[in-house]
Amino acid sequence: MQAKAVGLTQGLPVSDPNSLQDVTINVNQPRGRDILVAVLATAVNPIDTKQRQGQSPVTTPRILGFDAVAKVLAVGEAVTTIMTDDVVYYAGAVDRPGSDAQYQLVDERLVACAPKTWSPAQSAGLPLTTLTAWEALFEKLPFTAAADANLGQSVLIINGAGGVGSMAIQLAKWAGLQVITTTGKPETTEWVKRLGADIVLDYHQDLGSQLAAAGLQAVDHAILLHSTDQYLPLVTPLVRPLGTIVAVVTNQHPLPMALLKPKSLNFAWEFMFTKANYQLPSMATQGSILAQVAQLADAGVIVPTTKRTLAGINAANLRTAHTIVETGQMLGKIVLTAPFDA
Amino acid sequence: MQAKAVGLTQGLPVSDPNSLQDVTINVNQPRGRDILVAVLATAVNPIDTKQRQGQSPVTTPRILGFDAVAKVLAVGEAVTTIMTDDVVYYAGAVDRPGSDAQYQLVDERLVACAPKTWSPAQSAGLPLTTLTAWEALFEKLPFTAAADANLGQSVLIINGAGGVGSMAIQLAKWAGLQVITTTGKPETTEWVKRLGADIVLDYHQDLGSQLAAAGLQAVDHAILLHSTDQYLPLVTPLVRPLGTIVAVVTNQHPLPMALLKPKSLNFAWEFMFTKANYQLPSMATQGSILAQVAQLADAGVIVPTTKRTLAGINAANLRTAHTIVETGQMLGKIVLTAPFDA
Numbered sequence: 001m002q003a004k005a006v007g008l009t010q011g012l013p014v015s016d017p018n019s020l021q022d023v024t025i026n027v028n029q030p031r032g033r034d035i036l037v038a039v040l041a042t043a044v045n046p047i048d049t050k051q052r053q054g055q056s057p058v059t060t061p062r063i064l065g066f067d068a069v070a071k072v073l074a075v076g077e078a079v080t081t082i083m084t085d086d087v088v089y090y091a092g093a094v095d096r097p098g099s100d101a102q103y104q105l106v107d108e109r110l111v112a113c114a115p116k117t118w119s120p121a122q123s124a125g126l127p128l129t130t131l132t133a134w135e136a137l138f139e140k141l142p143f144t145a146a147a148d149a150n151l152g153q154s155v156l157i158i159n160g161a162g163g164v165g166s167m168a169i170q171l172a173k174w175a176g177l178q179v180i181t182t183t184g185k186p187e188t189t190e191w192v193k194r195l196g197a198d199i200v201l202d203y204h205q206d207l208g209s210q211l212a213a214a215g216l217q218a219v220d221h222a223i224l225l226h227s228t229d230q231y232l233p234l235v236t237p238l239v240r241p242l243g244t245i246v247a248v249v250t251n252q253h254p255l256p257m258a259l260l261k262p263k264s265l266n267f268a269w270e271f272m273f274t275k276a277n278y279q280l281p282s283m284a285t286q287g288s289i290l291a292q293v294a295q296l297a298d299a300g301v302i303v304p305t306t307k308r309t310l311a312g313i314n315a316a317n318l319r320t321a322h323t324i325v326e327t328g329q330m331l332g333k334i335v336l337t338a339p340f341d342a
Numbered sequence: 343m344q345a346k347a348v349g350l351t352q353g354l355p356v357s358d359p360n361s362l363q364d365v366t367i368n369v370n371q372p373r374g375r376d377i378l379v380a381v382l383a384t385a386v387n388p389i390d391t392k393q394r395q396g397q398s399p400v401t402t403p404r405i406l407g408f409d410a411v412a413k414v415l416a417v418g419e420a421v422t423t424i425m426t427d428d429v430v431y432y433a434g435a436v437d438r439p440g441s442d443a444q445y446q447l448v449d450e451r452l453v454a455c456a457p458k459t460w461s462p463a464q465s466a467g468l469p470l471t472t473l474t475a476w477e478a479l480f481e482k483l484p485f486t487a488a489a490d491a492n493l494g495q496s497v498l499i500i501n502g503a504g505g506v507g508s509m510a511i512q513l514a515k516w517a518g519l520q521v522i523t524t525t526g527k528p529e530t531t532e533w534v535k536r537l538g539a540d541i542v543l544d545y546h547q548d549l550g551s552q553l554a555a556a557g558l559q560a561v562d563h564a565i566l567l568h569s570t571d572q573y574l575p576l577v578t579p580l581v582r583p584l585g586t587i588v589a590v591v592t593n594q595h596p597l598p599m600a601l602l603k604p605k606s607l608n609f610a611w612e613f614m615f616t617k618a619n620y621q622l623p624s625m626a627t628q629g630s631i632l633a634q635v636a637q638l639a640d641a642g643v644i645v646p647t648t649k650r651t652l653a654g655i656n657a658a659n660l661r662t663a664h665t666i667v668e669t670g671q672m673l674g675k676i677v678l679t680a681p682f683d684a
Contacts, residue, residue: 140608167499254596257609261592264616266482267599267609274606278583308351
């Protein structure tokens with residue numbers, strides 16, 4: 001079948017109208033464990049802008065878009081967990097056509113039913129950031145994924161106001177952790193406090209002395225959601241011996257890892273697409289994480305992080321969203337909602 | 343009380359007779375959780391030579407020596423696990439006078455009774471390497487410390503013939519792992535095979551193609567016991583997604599950590615002295631690890647790695663041992679045995 005979509009054929013600055021173009025694509029019927037969906041809303045993440053910028057020239061337009069809420073139109077013969085007419089949400093995979101399209105094929109293992117009480121625009125802000133935050137906290141760090149299961153333990157989240165940070169704070173609070181985070185201005189400080197942060201440090205000032213002033217010598221573990229190059233040396237002195245520093249942003253230069261050795265610290269990469277890219281058996285954990293998060297959303301334990309919605313999925317709106325995300329200053333998430341009015 | 347010892351007052355090349363000198367020191371009676379021991383044998387590790395080389399000038403001689411087997415002469419009032427006349431073994435701590443001495447004070451939490459069926463020279467080769475190998479396998483890597491508990495899983499050990507490698511191979515085999523290791527010449531290959539290595543790669547040749555020739559695409563996890571700078575980029579392509587690379591040798595240059603990101607790999611430092619240096623509650627795990635290892639030794643599950651013994655603990659013999667260890671080519675361990683004939 002044919003579908004409207006927003007695609008690109010080369011890496012261009014977002015100010016160029018050709019950087020993202022309205023196109024028409026073909027979408028096959030689902031086979032195996034794939035489901036065919038109609039996209040209702042899609043969020044833009046930093047990985048969208050990076051993949052767009054780095055796209056080498058292609059003849060068939062590439063369709064980006066990872067986060068989505070969508071209605072299931074048909075399922076492959078091996079699908080067991082999802083049914084037609086379900087409204088699902090997912091972050092998808094980087095090696096397949098994305099959610100900046102009217103219709104899309106997705107592997108059922110990456111998918112769960114969306115929160116029942118949230119709008120598509122609200123739920124579309126969740127998958128990629130939530131999976132990253134959840135895997136960082138409960139797979140890369142040794143915290144337990146259950147309500148109040150980690151009382152007495154602490155986590156430092158660098159850049160708490162962004163997409164991943166906004167979910168990491170909420171999940172960490174749900175799990176009973178003491179949450180220390182960093183912000184740079186009053187409105188982001190207010191936002192992270194609303195999400196549950198216990199201690200907010202100003203990233204313009206020395207982190208260690210602010211932590212000490214708040215009565216803490218060190219934190220158990222840390223999650224870096226901004227420049228790994230800049231923050232690894234700053235955070236290493238703040239983490240307790242045997243602790244782990246999780247990073248999500250690729251370093252630009254080799255890293256001074258010897259700093260971590262006296263305390264036998266660990267360094268862990270959290271890259272949400274690893275499980276799908278390598279077709280690991282554990283890729284089904286992403287569907288199950290999203291199912292748990294939908295329950296937390298419907299129970300009111302977590303609140304939406306979508307901060308801005310653009311009505312209409314088309315190249316012009318998507319270029320606007322990419323422009324905003326590229327500033328790196330976005331609070332929470334930006335979402336585009338159907339219809340496709342290309 | 344007074345004790346004979348081998349000390350140093352500044353960092354000198356081992357060829358200099360003043361690099362390690364026969365001295366007399368004072369040793370106090372034990373208080374708190376300390377025990378007072380008479381040293382029967384002491385092994386030399388790479389950290390001895392590095393600490394000697396880097397010693398800044400001091401007036402009171404510093405006593406090195408970590409690994410030891412010793413007889414307990416007296417215990418502090420808070421000691422609960424060790425009794426007078428026990429023969430114990432331990433790796434001690436870097437911030438206290440060491441085991442290159444007739445008498446020494448050690449914290450009971452770092453100590454266990456030595457294997458009953460092994461000589462002091464055999465047991466003295468165990469503690470530091472065994473603790474490093476055990477913590478790497480069963481604390482830094484997610485393997486289970488029990489007989490055959492990890493069947494179907496694999497570990498790559500870079501430099502299997504050295505001190506830590508010789509213990510890591512044996513402990514990994516005991517735990518049911520498939521062990522892949524690297525060597526550079528026939529006698530080290532023979533040695534690691536005797537210890538239980540399943541697949542031995544020649545480190546002069548490409549590791550990936552040798553692994554493939556042995557029928558393996560990748561390993562679950564890896565332990566680097568030689569140049570982290572050199573081996574991190576070589577080993578990264580060989581480790582399965584979500585795996586962990588443990589390193590014990592301080593890097594000389596910043597490391598290209600971005601290589602590890604696509605597979606969401608983890609990097610972990612194993613530095614045996616962290617627990618004692620920071621007086622962590624977990625320092626008592628070192629005594630308990632050594633107690634378990636003594637049982638494995640007495641049961642014949644592991645064999646001694648001591649490959650050379652020098653009779654007499656004195657400056658001349660210790661300089662000889664440091665000279666050999668500094669080559670980095672030592673197979674297994676070198677040990678000095680009492681009496682102190684300074």
